Amino acid sequence: MDLNKLEQKISSIVETANHDEFIYELLLAYDLPRSSITRLKKGDYNQSKNANELIWKKNLFFKVEEKQDLHLVIDEANNNNEILKHHPRFLIVTDFERLLAVDTKTSDSLDIALTELSENYAFFLPWAGMEKTQIQNLNLADIKAAEKLAQLYDIIIQENHIESDQERHGLNIFLSRLLFCFFAEDTGIFEKGQFTNAIASHTQEDGSDLQDYLITLFNILNVKTRDKQPKHLKDFPYVNGGLFAVEYPAPRLNTKARKIIIDSGSLDWKEINPDIFGSMLQAVVHSDQRSNMGMHYTSVVNIMKVIEPLFLNDLREQLEKAQGSENKLKKVLSRLYNLRLFDPACGSGNFLIIAYKELCRLEIEVFQALQEIAPLNWSLAKSGLKLTQFYGIELDDFAHETAKLSLWLAEHQMNLAFKEVFGSAKPTLPLQDGGNIVCGNATRLDWEKVCPKEQGTEIYIMGNPPYVWSNDQSTEQKLDMKNILGDIKSYKYLDYICCWFRLSSNYTTDTNIKYAFVSTNSITQGQQVSIFWPNIYSMKQKPFFAHQSFKWGNNAKHNAGVTCVIIGICSESDINKKLLYSNDNVRTVKNINAYLLPNKDVFINKRNTQISQLPKMTYGNKAVDGGNLFLTPKEKNDITTSSSKSHLFIKRVVGATEFLYSKERWCLWIKDAELAYANSIPLIEERINQTKLSRLKSKDKGAQLLAARPHQFRDTNTSLNHTLLIPSASSERRTHLPIGMLDNTYIVTNRAHVIYDGDIFVFSILSSRMHLVWTHGTAGRLESRINYSSSICYNNFPFPDISEAQKLMLEDHVFNVLDEREKHSEKTMAELYDPDKMPDGLRQAHHEMDLAVERCYRKKPFTSDEERLEYLFKLYEEMIEAEKKGIKVKT
DNA sequence: GATCCGACAGGCG
DNA sequence: CGCCTGTCGGATC
Numbered sequence A: 001m002d003l004n005k006l007e008q009k010i011s012s013i014v015e016t017a018n019h020d021e022f023i024y025e026l027l028l029a030y031d032l033p034r035s036s037i038t039r040l041k042k043g044d045y046n047q048s049k050n051a052n053e054l055i056w057k058k059n060l061f062f063k064v065e066e067k068q069d070l071h072l073v074i075d076e077a078n079n080n081n082e083i084l085k086h087h088p089r090f091l092i093v094t095d096f097e098r099l100l101a102v103d104t105k106t107s108d109s110l111d112i113a114l115t116e117l118s119e120n121y122a123f124f125l126p127w128a129g130m131e132k133t134q135i136q137n138l139n140l141a142d143i144k145a146a147e148k149l150a151q152l153y154d155i156i157i158q159e160n161h162i163e164s165d166q167e168r169h170g171l172n173i174f175l176s177r178l179l180f181c182f183f184a185e186d187t188g189i190f191e192k193g194q195f196t197n198a199i200a201s202h203t204q205e206d207g208s209d210l211q212d213y214l215i216t217l218f219n220i221l222n223v224k225t226r227d228k229q230p231k232h233l234k235d236f237p238y239v240n241g242g243l244f245a246v247e248y249p250a251p252r253l254n255t256k257a258r259k260i261i262i263d264s265g266s267l268d269w270k271e272i273n274p275d276i277f278g279s280m281l282q283a284v285v286h287s288d289q290r291s292n293m294g295m296h297y298t299s300v301v302n303i304m305k306v307i308e309p310l311f312l313n314d315l316r317e318q319l320e321k322a323q324g325s326e327n328k329l330k331k332v333l334s335r336l337y338n339l340r341l342f343d344p345a346c347g348s349g350n351f352l353i354i355a356y357k358e359l360c361r362l363e364i365e366v367f368q369a370l371q372e373i374a375p376l377n378w379s380l381a382k383s384g385l386k387l388t389q390f391y392g393i394e395l396d397d398f399a400h401e402t403a404k405l406s407l408w409l410a411e412h413q414m415n416l417a418f419k420e421v422f423g424s425a426k427p428t429l430p431l432q433d434g435g436n437i438v439c440g441n442a443t444r445l446d447w448e449k450v451c452p453k454e455q456g457t458e459i460y461i462m463g464n465p466p467y468v469w470s471n472d473q474s475t476e477q478k479l480d481m482k483n484i485l486g487d488i489k490s491y492k493y494l495d496y497i498c499c500w501f502r503l504s505s506n507y508t509t510d511t512n513i514k515y516a517f518v519s520t521n522s523i524t525q526g527q528q529v530s531i532f533w534p535n536i537y538s539m540k541q542k543p544f545f546a547h548q549s550f551k552w553g554n555n556a557k558h559n560a561g562v563t564c565v566i567i568g569i570c571s572e573s574d575i576n577k578k579l580l581y582s583n584d585n586v587r588t589v590k591n592i593n594a595y596l597l598p599n600k601d602v603f604i605n606k607r608n609t610q611i612s613q614l615p616k617m618t619y620g621n622k623a624v625d626g627g628n629l630f631l632t633p634k635e636k637n638d639i640t641t642s643s644s645k646s647h648l649f650i651k652r653v654v655g656a657t658e659f660l661y662s663k664e665r666w667c668l669w670i671k672d673a674e675l676a677y678a679n680s681i682p683l684i685e686e687r688i689n690q691t692k693l694s695r696l697k698s699k700d701k702g703a704q705l706l707a708a709r710p711h712q713f714r715d716t717n718t719s720l721n722h723t724l725l726i727p728s729a730s731s732e733r734r735t736h737l738p739i740g741m742l743d744n745t746y747i748v749t750n751r752a753h754v755i756y757d758g759d760i761f762v763f764s765i766l767s768s769r770m771h772l773v774w775t776h777g778t779a780g781r782l783e784s785r786i787n788y789s790s791s792i793c794y795n796n797f798p799f800p801d802i803s804e805a806q807k808l809m810l811e812d813h814v815f816n817v818l819d820e821r822e823k824h825s826e827k828t829m830a831e832l833y834d835p836d837k838m839p840d841g842l843r844q845a846h847h848e849m850d851l852a853v854e855r856c857y858r859k860k861p862f863t864s865d866e867e868r869l870e871y872l873f874k875l876y877e878e879m880i881e882a883e884k885k886g887i888k889v890k891t
Numbered sequence B: 001g002a003t004c005c006g007a008c009a010g011g012c013g
Numbered sequence C: 001c002g003c004c005t006g007t008c009g010g011a012t013c
Helices: A003-016 A022-029 A034-042 A070-078 A114-128 A132-136 A140-159 A165-186 A194-202 A210-220 A255-264 A274-285 A287-292 A300-322 A326-338 A350-373 A397-422 A475-485 A498-508 A526-537 A633-642 A656-661 A672-679 A682-697 A701-706 A762-767 A769-778 A790-794 A804-822 A840-857 A865-885
Strands: A053-056 A060-064 A090-094 A098-103 A109-113 A339-343 A390-394 A436-439 A458-463 A514-520 A541-551 A563-571 A578-582 A585-589 A650-654 A666-668 A722-727 A740-743 A746-748 A752-756 A780-782 A785-787
Touching (some): A003 A022, A003 A114, A022 A060, A070 A090, A090 A114, A098 A114, A109 A114, A140 A255, A165 A210, A165 A274, A210 A255, A274 A350, A274 A397, A300 A326, A300 A541, A300 A563, A300 A578, A326 A350, A339 A350, A350 A390, A350 A458, A390 A397, A458 A498, A475 A498, A498 A514, A526 A541, A526 A780, A526 A790, A633 A650, A633 A682, A650 A656, A682 A701, A722 A746, A722 A762, A762 A769, A762 A804, A762 A840, A769 A790, A804 A840, A840 A865
Parallel strands (some): A339 A390, A339 A458, A390 A436, A458 A514, A541 A578
Antiparallel strands (some): A053 A060, A090 A098, A098 A109, A541 A563, A578 A585, A722 A752, A780 A785
């Protein structure tokens, strides 16, 4: 929804629409379906029997009332069950002079002159699917400005030949300067409206001389003294500051572009949030990102989660302790001025901007405290914070220009805040040196050149670097990985973000510098942990605070689908306390390990044999068939009715979904010797051919080789008797892993792990709380789901050697659990193991089985999952030690 | 030959 | 559109 257009439409409705059409036009403006509105007009949808009234289920109650007081009318409607039973979202009454409205969901109300309706368009945005909770933290000024810019950008691209990097860079600079001017004329840097008024009155309507005009103007902004120029140019103040220092071309512009520029003057630029706006702008110049504007910018909430524990809380504490002491307060000031903040993946600079604003607020507090105790010395408060304290690296040229610009805008906003408190502030113009934002690849630049470690400074590194897992890394990124992480064994399994952790640790070595990043949680789970983190630990660096997994979220229309963690790292010797955050909880813990658990440091390595006396677990059968070897019940039926012998080649197939939700699925399962016969059935032959084609098309060499036997899955494993099944990905909410026990007629796919013909008692181990706790602690995750693995989770699971008698006893419990499941054979496994719906009998059977399994470890019962995990980690280490020495652990 | 993972992806209410 | 929960097969060792 284009908010600028919406606002315009509403204002024209108010001006021109006749009274009968008013409400329908209004609904149309919010993009409600035209056909529904037509039927509403005809009366089909109108639930009201009264004249001058309209009730549209779930959407609207509308009444025209020209005699009574509108307040009484709307209150009455809001208490009228005949109206409310249709659940209208909005109640609106009007006499076409004033308009009153109530949002029945939020109880917000509106009481305005009808002419003010367009300014209040946001009130009815829920009609367009935008809830107030969504809009609340979202500045509509940002969206509207970004939309305007997008329109302008599109015209410039059409009218100008922009292809080379240099041309693109020129355009980026131009947009950045234009933005500055809009902002400047709305916030007192220029005269109010000076920029757009000058364009309106001194350039041709067709836009033909606008290009030259802007080039001239931008040049003048860089000149300190003017004389010969005409007055309308001379009146602009001297800006400088690098923004206008170098002469760049301006693009050709046309009538429409000129109009957009002039119209932009009426937007609310002073309401712009430089942090978020920058991210939206980025989407303007990358048209592929338009649909998800700002998907990857970090929300202010998450930025605070990084900077507060990293340095802000410490500064606040110091300020608290300094209250009443001029000396101590002066120390806080000098500490503020010696801070250096460095974001090596800064995007459009939102971390730096938020940090800058927070430091300014702190500085204001310090000055207030100083004025209180020594008013004579501190009557003239003058901010000493400088943009040059902020450092950044950004790959994208436009984003890096935006970051520089946004820092200036933030500086001006903070100057205004300063002025509000102290009555005066340093002048914004001429612009001072900006932030040290470098455009380039952070993995290839020398960070010490970007942000030199000067004596007496206190440096913090922070940000939200890019997450790219191995399969998605570009050739370029793979090269970066090799350069930064190449010395680490199996580094190719790591996420791209590890480059930033490595480089930060290198930068931080032998200093008291601290760093913290928002990261994908996958580097703290599964296989990446033991590949990556020992390298950081060996540099004597450790996490000193961490946020456990939380779902990524910001105000973008479409959020990125990823679950994040935040990790703060510094030299071990600099840590005095460790804070572990989970959701809204904080606790001080003795240790934060690389899994971000409050346990001792462990690294669970992949291994391909079992550390305990347990049978081999493998992966289910992988098809790599483009879907052609799988059959729905209907497809299976089509084949079996076409040929009487075809059922010989069809088997029931089970992956995680089929197992958990009792879904029926079949597959072709053909032995080499039967191939000729199978091929004689046309429906089967067709599928085999399609499989071959699909395999030949694959980028993967292994898949291409498989094209030689397209009648089969890549793997062809089955059991003689029974199969234990563990879903590879499954919900983390369950209190027990849903383990399957299948007979030998089933084929299991690679969506599940399997133990073929293993001892029955193993079922009890896999189902146990002990194993679940271990799994939660060590396995990889799909977001927050369990991504079970054999080489990390199962093969490393410590379980004592037990006697035959104990095995028999565990088996009894297994049959107990299976019996309990059988009692509810109509239910799916997902229902049975839903923590809210689990039948009592099954829960009890599992509980007894848990106790039996736990007695294998020790006599004393476990009292908490933390205790269980601690015990398992300890036993794991002992078993690894013992294995090295070639002995067995006594349990 | 074996397998871990997804700035996800698909279904449902 | 937000919530819930696991497909499929590439990239890696």
